[in-house]
Structure formats: structure tokens, C-alpha cells
Amino acid sequence: MSEGEPILSIRNLGVHYGGITAVREVSFDIWPGEIVTLIGSNGAGKSSILKAVSGLVPCTGEIRFLGRDLKGLAADRIVGAGIAHVPEGRGIFGNLTVLENLALATWQRCDAKEVQADRERVFDLFPILRARGRQEAGTLSGGEQQMLAMGRALMTRGRLMLLDEPSMGLSPVLVREIFKILREINQAGTTLLLVEQNAHMALRIASRAYVLETGSITFAGSSAELLGNPKVRAAYLGT
Amino acid sequence: MDAKYILQQALNALQLGSIYALIALGYTLVYGVLTMINFAHGDVFMVGAFLCFSAAVLLELPFVPALLFSMAGTALLGAAIERIAYKPLRRAPRVSAIITALGVGIFLESAMLALNPYPKSIPTLIDNVTWTFGGVTVSSLQLLIIALSLGLMLLLDFVVYRTKTGMAMRAISWDRALVPLMGVPVDRVVTLTFALGGALAGAAGTMYGLAYPVIDPYMGIMVGWKAFIAAVVGGIGNIRGAMIGAFILGGVEILVVAFLPSTYRDFVAFSLLLILLMFRPHGILGKTRAQKV
Numbered sequence: 368m369s370e371g372e373p374i375l376s377i378r379n380l381g382v383h384y385g386g387i388t389a390v391r392e393v394s395f396d397i398w399p400g401e402i403v404t405l406i407g408s409n410g411a412g413k414s415s416i417l418k419a420v421s422g423l424v425p426c427t428g429e430i431r432f433l434g435r436d437l438k439g440l441a442a443d444r445i446v447g448a449g450i451a452h453v454p455e456g457r458g459i460f461g462n463l464t465v466l467e468n469l470a471l472a473t474w475q476r477c478d479a480k481e482v483q484a485d486r487e488r489v490f491d492l493f494p495i496l497r498a499r500g501r502q503e504a505g506t507l508s509g510g511e512q513q514m515l516a517m518g519r520a521l522m523t524r525g526r527l528m529l530l531d532e533p534s535m536g537l538s539p540v541l542v543r544e545i546f547k548i549l550r551e552i553n554q555a556g557t558t559l560l561l562v563e564q565n566a567h568m569a570l571r572i573a574s575r576a577y578v579l580e581t582g583s584i585t586f587a588g589s590s591a592e593l594l595g596n597p598k599v600r601a602a603y604l605g606t
Numbered sequence: 607m608d609a610k611y612i613l614q615q616a617l618n619a620l621q622l623g624s625i626y627a628l629i630a631l632g633y634t635l636v637y638g639v640l641t642m643i644n645f646a647h648g649d650v651f652m653v654g655a656f657l658c659f660s661a662a663v664l665l666e667l668p669f670v671p672a673l674l675f676s677m678a679g680t681a682l683l684g685a686a687i688e689r690i691a692y693k694p695l696r697r698a699p700r701v702s703a704i705i706t707a708l709g710v711g712i713f714l715e716s717a718m719l720a721l722n723p724y725p726k727s728i729p730t731l732i733d734n735v736t737w738t739f740g741g742v743t744v745s746s747l748q749l750l751i752i753a754l755s756l757g758l759m760l761l762l763d764f765v766v767y768r769t770k771t772g773m774a775m776r777a778i779s780w781d782r783a784l785v786p787l788m789g790v791p792v793d794r795v796v797t798l799t800f801a802l803g804g805a806l807a808g809a810a811g812t813m814y815g816l817a818y819p820v821i822d823p824y825m826g827i828m829v830g831w832k833a834f835i836a837a838v839v840g841g842i843g844n845i846r847g848a849m850i851g852a853f854i855l856g857g858v859e860i861l862v863v864a865f866l867p868s869t870y871r872d873f874v875a876f877s878l879l880l881i882l883l884m885f886r887p888h889g890i891l892g893k894t895r896a897q898k899v
Contacts, residue, residue, distance in 0.1 A: 421787060422786070423783070423786070423787070441786065441791070442786030442787065443786045443788075443789050443790055443791045443792070446786070446787060446788065446789035447789055451787075452787045454784060454787060458781065458784040458787065460776070460777040460780045460781065460784075461780055462776055462777075462779070462780045463773060463776055463777055463780070467773050467776075470770065470773065471770070471773050471774060471777055471788045471790065472788045472789065473789075474770065474774070474788055474789045474790045475789040519788070523788070523789055
């Protein structure tokens with residue numbers, strides 16, 4: 368699993384909000400092509416780690432992406448460097464149409480032809496978005512909004528995609544659909560870092576997982592190891 | 607009161623409404639991206655009028671270059687105000703930003719007063735021809751003001767609804783915190799928004815200075831408030847609402863002056879604001895946005 372350079376390398380990451388420590392001394396690596404999941408309960412610091420990586424919150428420690436130090440880089444430059452973030456709650460722009468949401472994500476790209484090809488690819492993955500193209504994104508259902516958020520992340524051409532609770536608020540059928548597509552996206556070459564409370568689904572597609580408790584990693588291993596661990600099972604899988 | 611008189615007043619209303627609209631758009635643009643009311647904006651309009659004066663008198667420029675000079679100057683001024691005065695307060699309480707905006711406005715008025723203690727008059731930059739159609743008098747200046755304003759409004763509408771920059775502005779008004787995740791440099795788009803609003807105010811200042819006899823450092827206060835009312839009446843943050851609000855306000859003012867003592871004008875304008883907001887707190891086109899889930 369650990370061959371070559373990691374795509375993302377995090378060392379002693381800390382995130383503090385005022386006097387509150389959300390993440391402390393977190394270190395881990397992700398290698399190209401992997402699906403890695405961070406699981407943990409509400410408030411464990413999962414989202415904060417993603418926000419620190421994409422530059423939305425200030426942090427201490429070191430974050431390297433493809434060997435490049437991301438420290439001090441503004442969030443929009445981090446997108447340009449190749450990290451796409453699908454935020455918690457989807458974060459689509461409800462006053463923009465579906466097509467505009469997808470187009471906005473290509474702000475830093477100037478390869479019009481490739482952009483068009485990528486949009487076709489997104490529409491192939493999520494055919495419903497093609498039908499909804501000129502509709503305001505705020506009128507989409509929760510599942511469609513999640514698809515749009517993922518489609519938008521693909522349009523940035525990120526090599527690493529961060530996903531924050533993509534299953535939140537969706538029906539089990541839709542969650543299975545979303546996870547199936549996530550696997551397809553991964554097989555097409557995008558590395559995934561997946562934050563989930565739905566540990567069942569996350570461990571099914573991830574090769575490795577980290578368990579986060581009150582801001583620190585308390586368990587790390589392959590998905591199989593986690594599924595076999597009685598403590599993890601009791602705390603996060605309810606079995 | 608005959609049809610001619612009403613038609614004549616309608617033309618005057620269109621002219622006044624055009625000027626209000628150009629200024630109202632600046633309020634609404636800035637509110638859209640920062641949910642902040644830029645109370646210095648009326649004074650940017652005033653600076654626009656003085657820049658046109660300088661271009662016409664000191665540089666002896668004809669109309670089009672003078673207009674462009676004024677618009678470029680106020681665009682720069684708008685952007686500079688944002689960078690210097692507002693950006694450091696982006697995370698401060700909203701009251702601080704409002705007080706700062708009022709302060710910037712007073713600063714601009716005082717600076718202009720220091721530079722120009724006496725009211726000025728902009729020379730006629732265009733040949734003002736008047737035509738009379740069946741008793742209704744139309745001047746070329748009036749037509750120019752209306753046409754130019756409508757042109758600038760169409761251009762702005764195009765920028766906001768048809769370009770990627772406009773897309774980014776609208777996205778910022780929905781959720782500023784998430785826009786960087788699209789790779790969009792939010793600060794640059796915000797500054798550009800102030801520049802756009804400034805340019806429109808400069809155009810308004812130029813046209814106001816051509817249409818009305820004098821310009822002075824305090825001219826932006828009342829006109830600025832009126833344009834602000836127009837933006838609120840239309841639904842602040844809404845581009846088309848600002849234009850509609852401006853023409854309604856222009857129309858109401860002209861009607862008041864036509865049928866009532868002219869001293870009633872501002873009283874009626876501000877009453878309109880109060881009454882409308884009682885019934886439609888978000889303005890004509892403003893919407894209460896559903897909370898995001």
C-alpha cells in the first residue's frame with residue numbers, strides 16, 4: 368500500500384478555534400489511488416481536518432500535497448494545486464443554475480475543450496444533472512445536490528477529493544448510489560479522503576481508515592482490521 | 607393637467623430615475639457580496655461629478671473621455687475604499703463596518719470641501735439640442751442620460767448574469783465562505799464589485815453634473831440616500847430590483863413636484879420607503895431566502 372510518495376502527508380496537525388482545540392497532533396499519509404476514510408462521532412474533528420487541508424481554517428503543523436507544503440496557501444490556490452473539497456451539507460450555490468455551479472468550479476482552468484469533455488463526463492456519471500442543467504440548484508433534491516457537489520469537485524480536476532459526510536440526510540438507496548459512483552470516481556484515478564459518520568458504508572469502499580476521538584487518532588488500520596475490532600464495532604457500527 | 611404635461615413629467619422621471627438607478631446598483635452590488643451597506647457610496651457619486659468637472663475644465667476633455675475619466679477614477683476610488691477601509695473589518699462586528707462607511711463618506715466630503723470650497727458648474731460638454739413634439743420638449747441631454755444609463759444597466763446585467771465574474775459574485779452572495787472551494791479568489795471578486803459600483807456612480811455623477819446646475823461636496827448625501835431607498839424598495843441585493851426601485855422613486859418624486867408643493871418631495875419619498883417596508887420588508891423583488899439544509 369505504501370509505495371512511492373504519498374499524495375497527502377499530514378504531520379502534527381492542530382486546529383484551534385479560539386481557546387478550543389478541535390484537532391491535536393494528527394499525522395497520517397494517503398497514497399495515490401487510495402480511498403481512506405476518517406470515522407468518528409460528531410465533534411471528533413473530522414471536518415476540521417478537511418477544512419485545514421483545503422485552507423478554510425488556519426492550522427498548525429504541516430500539510431504536504433504531492434510533496435508541496437500547503438502552508439500559507441489561500442484556499443483558492445489549494446484548489447488550483449489539485450485538492451477538491453465537497454463540503455459538509457453539499458455547499459451548492461442555490462441561486463445559480465446547475466450548469467453555472469459546474470462552470471464556476473472551472474474558474475482556474477483555461478482549457479475550454481477539456482472543460483467541455485469533463486462536463487460530459489460529469490453528466491455521464493450523474494445523468495439527472497444533465498436534465499436539470501438550467502434549473503436553479505436550490506430547487507434540486509438533497510440527493511441531486513450531493514451529486515452536483517461531487518460533479519463540481521470533479522470539474523476542478525482535483526487529484527485528491529475530500530468528501531465531508533456525502534451520505535448525510537440521504538435515503539439508503541441514494542447512499543448506495545453515491546458510494547457506487549465514488550468508487551467509479553476513484554477507479555478513474557482520483558484519490559479520495561472520506562469523512563463519514565456512516566461507518567458501514569465508508570469501510571465498505573475504503574481500503575484504510577482512521578478513527579478520530581476528540582481531535583486525536585485513536586485507531587488506524589485497514590478497513591478489514593477495523594471491521595474486526597470489537598471496540599470499533601461497538602462504538603461506530605453498533606454491533 | 608393634460609396628456610402632454612404628464613408625458614413631459616414622465617420623461618423627467620425617467621431621467622431622474624436613471625441617475626438613481628446607476629447609484630442604487632452600487633449599493634445593491636456591494637450588499638449582494640458582503641451584506642454590507644456602503645454608506646460612502648453617495649459620496650463616490652459626488653467625487654464622480656467633480657472628476658468630470660476636472661476633466662472638462664482642467665484637462666479640457668470632450669464628453670466621452672471626460673465620462674470615462676470620471677468612471678475610471680471612481681472605480682479606483684471604490685476599490686481603494688474597500689481595500690483600505692473595509693477589508694480589515696471583514697471579520698469585525700457589522701456595526702464597525704457601518705460606522706467605517708459613514709466615516710469614509712464624511713472623509714470624502716471633507717476632502718472635497720478642502721479642495722473645492724465653492725460649488726462648481728460643469729460646462730456644457732455636449733450640444734444641447736431641444737426638440738418639441740406636440741408640446742412635449744425633449745432635450746438631447748435628457749435622451750443621452752436615459753440611453754446611456756439604460757446601456758450601462760444592460761451591460762451590468764450582462765456582467766452579473768452572463769459572465770464568470772458575475773457568477774462568482776452571485777455565488778459569493780449565496781455563501782461567501784464556500785466560494786474559495788471553487789478556486790475563486792474571493793477578495794479579488796469583492797474588490798472588483800466595488801470597482802464596478804464605483805464606475806456606475808461616476809457615470810451618474812457625470813450625468814447629474816451635466817443635467818443640474820451646480821455640484822458641491824455635499825451633493826452626494828441626499829442623492830445617495832435616495833438611491834439607497836431605491837435599492838431597498840426594489841429589494842436590496844437584487845440587481846433588477848434596484849433599477850425598478852429607482853424608476854419608481856424617480857416617478858414618485860416627479861409626480862409630487864408636478865402636483866404638490868415641491869417641498870413635499872423628500873417627505874413623500876421617505877414615507878414611501880417606510881410604508882413599503884412595513885408591507886414588504888424585503889422590497890419588491892427581494893426574497894426571504896429559505897434556510898439552507
